[in-house]
Amino acid sequence: MGLSQIGPRPRDGSVRGCVPTEGGRPDSVCSVKELLPDIDRWRAKGEKVAVATVVATRRSSPRPVGSKLVVSESGELAGSVSGGCVESDVVLAAQDVLGGAPPRLLTYGITDDMALE
Numbered sequence: 001m002g003l004s005q006i007g008p009r010p011r012d013g014s015v016r017g018c019v020p021t022e023g024g025r026p027d028s029v030c031s032v033k034e035l036l037p038d039i040d041r042w043r044a045k046g047e048k049v050a051v052a053t054v055v056a057t058r059r060s061s062p063r064p065v066g067s068k069l070v071v072s073e074s075g076e077l078a079g080s081v082s083g084g085c086v087e088s089d090v091v092l093a094a095q096d097v098l099g100g101a102p103p104r105l106l107t108y109g110i111t112d113d114m115a116l117e
Contacts, residue, residue, distance in 0.1 A: 035070050038078035047073040050094035054081050058109070062086075073098050082108070 032039075032051070042049050054067040062082045069081040071094035081090055086108050097103050 031066070032068060035068060035078050038072075038076070039070055042072040042074075042076065048098045049073070050097050052081050052090045052094055052106075055105070069094075071095065071098070 035051075039049050050071045052069045052071070054061070054063055054065050057065055063080055067079070067081050069077060069079045069087065069090060071077055071091055075091075075095070077091065081087060089108075090106065093104070093106055
C-alpha cells in the first residue's frame with residue numbers, strides 16, 4: 001500500500017465523516033460514531049482498520065483534541081487529524097500498524113523559529 005492510493009482532500013477543507021465545528025470551519029472533530037459507516041463498510045469487506053486520535057495539542061494546531069482519522073487496510077481514509085505532511089506520516093504509521101507493527105504514540109511539532117519562516 002502506498003500514499004498514491006489515497007485521494008486528495010476536498011478543496012473546501014471539508015472532511016468526509018466529520019461534523020463541522022460552530023461556524024462550519026474545517027477544523028472539525030470526528031467522533032468514532034461519525035466514522036462508523038466507513039469503519040463498518042471496510043470491516044464488512046474483511047479489512048483491518050486503524051484509528052488515529054489527537055490526544056493533546058499545544059498552542060495552535062490544525063485539528064482539536066479528539067479529532068480522529070481512520071485508515072482502512074486498502075488505504076481509504078475518513079476523518080482528519082491534521083493535514084499536509086503530518087497527516088501523511090500518520091497514514092504511513094497506521095499502515096505499519098495494520099501490517100503488524102505495535103500501536104504507538106506519535107509526537108509532532110515545530111519550533112517558534114520554524115513557524116516564522
